[in-house]
Amino acid sequence: MTAERLVENLDEAEAAQELARLQSILATANVEYYQGDQPKLTDAEYDALKRRNAEIEERFPHLKLENSTSEQVGAAPADGFGKIQHAVRMLSLGNAFSDEDVVEFETSVRKFLGHVSGPLEFTAEPKIDGLSLSLRYEEGVLVQAATRGDGATGENVLANARTIANIPQAVEGAPDVLEVRGEVYMSHADFDHLNAAQTKAGAKTFSNPRNAAAGSLRQLDAAITKARPLKFFAYAWGELSDPLAETQWDAIERLASFGFDTNPLTKLCETPAEMISHYRKIEEQRATLGYDIDGVVYKVNDLALQGRLGFRSTTPRWAIAHKFPAELAWTRLEGIDIQVGRTGALSPVARLAPVTVGGVVVSNATLHNEDYIAGRGNKGEKIRAGKDIRVGDWVQVYRAGDVIPKVADVDISKRPDDAEVFAMPQVCPKCGSPAVREEGDAVRRCTGGLICPAQAIEKLKHFVSRAAFDIEGLGAKQIESFYEDPQLPIKEPADIFTLRTRDDSSLTKLANRDGWGATSVKKVFQAIDDKRKIELSRLIFALGIRHVGEVTAQDLARHFGSWEALSENATQARPAALAHRAADEAEALERELAARDGRRARVSEVRKTAITEQAVPFDAARAWSFLIDADGIGATVALSLSDALANRDESGAIARLVAQLDEIIPPKAQHSESPVAGKTVVFTGTLEKMTRAEAKARAEALGAKVSGSVSAKTDFLVAGPGAGSKAKKAADLGVETMDEDGWLSLIGDA
Ligand code: IVH
Numbered sequence: 046m047t048a049e050r051l052v053e054n055l056d057e058a059e060a061a062q063e064l065a066r067l068q069s070i071l072a073t074a075n076v077e078y079y080q081g082d083q084p085k086l087t088d089a090e091y092d093a094l095k096r097r098n099a100e101i102e103e104r105f106p107h108l109k110l111e112n113s114t115s116e117q118v119g120a121a122p123a124d125g126f127g128k129i130q131h132a133v134r135m136l137s138l139g140n141a142f143s144d145e146d147v148v149e150f151e152t153s154v155r156k157f158l159g160h161v162s163g164p165l166e167f168t169a170e171p172k173i174d175g176l177s178l179s180l181r182y183e184e185g186v187l188v189q190a191a192t193r194g195d196g197a198t199g200e201n202v203l204a205n206a207r208t209i210a211n212i213p214q215a216v217e218g219a220p221d222v223l224e225v226r227g228e229v230y231m232s233h234a235d236f237d238h239l240n241a242a243q244t245k246a247g248a249k250t251f252s253n254p255r256n257a258a259a260g261s262l263r264q265l266d267a268a269i270t271k272a273r274p275l276k277f278f279a280y281a282w283g284e285l286s287d288p289l290a291e292t293q294w295d296a297i298e299r300l301a302s303f304g305f306d307t308n309p310l311t312k313l314c315e316t317p318a319e320m321i322s323h324y325r326k327i328e329e330q331r332a333t334l335g336y337d338i339d340g341v342v343y344k345v346n347d348l349a350l351q352g353r354l355g356f357r358s359t360t361p362r363w364a365i366a367h368k369f370p371a372e373l374a375w376t377r378l379e380g381i382d383i384q385v386g387r388t389g390a391l392s393p394v395a396r397l398a399p400v401t402v403g404g405v406v407v408s409n410a411t412l413h414n415e416d417y418i419a420g421r422g423n424k425g426e427k428i429r430a431g432k433d434i435r436v437g438d439w440v441q442v443y444r445a446g447d448v449i450p451k452v453a454d455v456d457i458s459k460r461p462d463d464a465e466v467f468a469m470p471q472v473c474p475k476c477g478s479p480a481v482r483e484e485g486d487a488v489r490r491c492t493g494g495l496i497c498p499a500q501a502i503e504k505l506k507h508f509v510s511r512a513a514f515d516i517e518g519l520g521a522k523q524i525e526s527f528y529e530d531p532q533l534p535i536k537e538p539a540d541i542f543t544l545r546t547r548d549d550s551s552l553t554k555l556a557n558r559d560g561w562g563a564t565s566v567k568k569v570f571q572a573i574d575d576k577r578k579i580e581l582s583r584l585i586f587a588l589g590i591r592h593v594g595e596v597t598a599q600d601l602a603r604h605f606g607s608w609e610a611l612s613e614n615a616t617q618a619r620p621a622a623l624a625h626r627a628a629d630e631a632e633a634l635e636r637e638l639a640a641r642d643g644r645r646a647r648v649s650e651v652r653k654t655a656i657t658e659q660a661v662p663f664d665a666a667r668a669w670s671f672l673i674d675a676d677g678i679g680a681t682v683a684l685s686l687s688d689a690l691a692n693r694d695e696s697g698a699i700a701r702l703v704a705q706l707d708e709i710i711p712p713k714a715q716h717s718e719s720p721v722a723g724k725t726v727v728f729t730g731t732l733e734k735m736t737r738a739e740a741k742a743r744a745e746a747l748g749a750k751v752s753g754s755v756s757a758k759t760d761f762l763v764a765g766p767g768a769g770s771k772a773k774k775a776a777d778l779g780v781e782t783m784d785e786d787g788w789l790s791l792i793g794d795a
Contacts, residue, residue: 051556052100053563060105067098068110093560095266100564125265125517126200129191132224132284135179136196136359138172138342138366144321147343150365151317154345157354157362159736166346168293169323170280170311172366174337175230176259179283180206182223185215192263195511196359205262208271216303224283225300231258232336235274252405254337279305280342292346313346324367331369340368353735355742358596362742371443372403373453378440381412381467385475385499387507388591389490393418393469395440395452402444410442410450414487415469423487432457435464475499484633495694501536502528504589508538512595513587514576516541518569526558537698538587542577542705545570577707581608584709588699592685597677601686602712604675608703614668615690621669622687624659625680631655676750721792722748727755729772730765732785740788747792755780763788 055063071094102109141147155161179199181189190206191199206212209229216223231239236254243250251257261273279300282289289296294313301307310327314320324341331338345351345363354362380396393412400407412418412434420431434440434455441454469489473480478493491497495504505528506521508514519541527535532554535541545551555566579587585608586598593601605611632648632655639646661669672683689695703709726749728740735743740763741751755762755774762768762775762782775782783791 049097051562052097052104053556055101055104057105057108060101061108064098064101064105064108064110064113067094067101068113070094071098096565097562100562103564126202126263128194128198129189129201130198131179131191131194131196132181134196135177135193135199135226135283136356136361138364139357139360140340141365141367142370144317147321147324147365147367148317150343151320154354154363157736157738157742158350159739161350164315165350166292167314167320167343168297168311168346169314169320169327169341169343170308171327171334171338172340172342172368173228173230173278173280173308174255174339175228176255176262177226178202178206178229178262178277180212180225180227181284182216182219182225184221185217185219187212187214200263202262204267205264205270208267209275209277211306212277213304219303220285220287220289222284222286223303224285225279225303225305226281226283227277227279227305229258229262229275229277230254230336231261231273231275234335239273276336277306278308280308288348291348293344293348293351294346296348314343320367328369338369340366342366353739355746373444374400374402374407374442375439375456376400376407376442378434378436378438378452380436381418383470383474385473385491385497385503387500387503387589389473389480389492389494389497389500390488391469391473391480391491392488393467397440397442400442402442402450405444407442407444407450410452412452415467415482415489416487418467418469429454433466435460435467437461437464473497473499494692495537495698498528505535505538507589508587509541513583513589514538514541514579515583516569516576517572518565519572537701539698539701539705541573542702544573577705578710579706579708580710580712581606582712584608584703584706585611588689590685590689592682597682599712600675600677604678606711608709612690612699614672615687618665618668618672618683619687619691620659620665621661622684622691624656624661625669626684627659628652628655629680719747719749719792721761723750724760725750725752725758726761726763726788727752727759727771727775728763728765730768732763732765734785734789743792743794761788761791 050059052060098113102113139150141150151165151167155165177193179189179191179193180187181191187203187207189201190203190212192202193199207214231254233254236251236257239257240250251260257273258275261270261275264270264273280297282296282300289299294311297307297311310330312319312323314323320341320343327338327341343365345354351361351363356362377398378395379398382394382396384392384394386392393415395410395412397408397410416423416425417428418434420427420429420433422428432455434452437460439456439459440452441456442450443453444450469480471480472478473491473493476491476493476497476499478491478497480489480491482489491500493500495501502525505524509516509519509521509524524535527533533544533547533551535544540547544555548554552563552566552570555561555569556563580602582595582599582602585593585601586595601611605614628651631651632646635648635651636646669683672678672686673680690699721744726744728737728751732740744751752759755771755778757778759775759778759780762771762780763785764772764775764782765785772782774780
């Protein structure tokens, strides 16, 4: 393609000419997609031309052609997909890898429910290897289609879903609000056909049917989706105005009666043995099904029981995916590259002679860490019978579903004579700073902090990632190219927020970048400005502090309520944090000495002395204990947080970022409508209507905290028959005490 002139530099005559040229290319491309499956343009090229067409039309609306391709069916906005908040979260499934795991799953279900008499039924059905889709029907009409996204928010792909032949546009006899969930997939035959067509057209081919299905559904232009043969299996539901049935089985039958395809290999089972036997049967048929599956899903059949079992944070307790074994292949290890991560971790990555593993070409695989390469596990035990891995070796590569491939084994009988023992570099290969391995850490880390470009870039990528600032149009790829940009570099998060104002000609400079144009630059500016208002938990997570993942960030946000409170506390607690680190070191030394002398280690004594010697000021000690008192926060997180905020470079970068933000939104009080939200409850004695685990899970779901012992902080004691000392203590402390029925009526479940 010839170099294109910036849209903003075109005059009217040129614009008209350019629109005509684009119209002709796009119309031809559409016909190719619709009819011949022989696209000559790659998806990216097609998208870029569409975007350019739209930009010119936006600048010269009166030049828009009557039959403009931008007006044709399903032409979606060029700026990506709209977002849809799921009415009911779309979750994932826990995994079982062995028959024992299945038995344990059934046992755990029974145990949670406590009093199930007689058989417990489960459905067993193939786990389709595609991507999940939620379809919403209102008064029988398809009105919304959303991908799973992060579970809470998905992408609006309605125009695309409408092109899938076996998705009903309308349903009869269904509840007024019906959300049908299932899997979009591509059959093997359709996949082969698509790839052959792509190859013929010189376009990009897909590595497997799942990617092809995902790439086809998530098309900005529904015309492309329409030309790609996708199918849908319904297996679950989201929001419903009326229940579908009383059992999973009947609910699926009802979905089938509305016109959805449901999987014919679904079976009702009464015992783990039946479930496992059905799994084997499906596994035998796997190769001849004509579409990819990666396991079997078991679901509790009784929907009332499903309701009682409820969910963990991201998976239901009433279902599990029994995965097929991973796929293996042997190949030559050609080299070991070292990647440097966000927290400085040096990760060895295997460079492999390309090999097909389960239908996907693999040329890189993880080697975890230096111990793994040496044949040692994380407790120093032998793995692979102690065999080490060397460049030149013949290695076994393992891949399971979406998991990053890993090197699982080595055949030392094929080892070349000159193969050398691998040695991890002692300096960071990216910045030359010393790379050190601390006591108890399996990983060697670059000590360069933010001066290490690799760490800085990874931190920035994390900062813009989906669970963090999630800035549309500014993803990992862009961040990488901006880091070294000579004109408008982004070296730290605050630089993202000064992109627009840093330079009078920011817009022009950015619009001249490859793949950008004035319109997309403006959109990115807007997307950045939109994030000047951010939830506290996202901000904390986005900082990329070691040990502070999404859940910990939420815990910290809830505990402190504001950024100021958190950072003030961490600063104040610094002397105590240092004392605790000194105590950890003293403890480790004492353990080592005790082991050498064959005596018992006096760790608590040593710890106490070490802390006292540091003479921790009272306010620091108080701040420290407030910090580690937070739910889910222990000394490891507290120390890491304290280190990050005490580090000059890091805290400087954080302060510059915070100065760019307009509002840091405190966390919402959870379930404030429930009278037990935020309260601490203790269960004691025998519960008769639910098990302890169920009681705890339900209380927590309503925002209550469940504790094992009664104290002045306890708000309610729920005492069943046989309650003893806890009931007495509660009475002494004046804690409100009730029986199980009282509790159920309090939580509105009597
Ligand atoms: S049930 C609450 N059934 O597997 C979860 N999921 O690993 C309801 N999947 O996100 C999901 N086949 O995309 C269910 N027969 C099946 C499935 C299935 C494939 C996918 C689904 C889910 C993922 C979890």
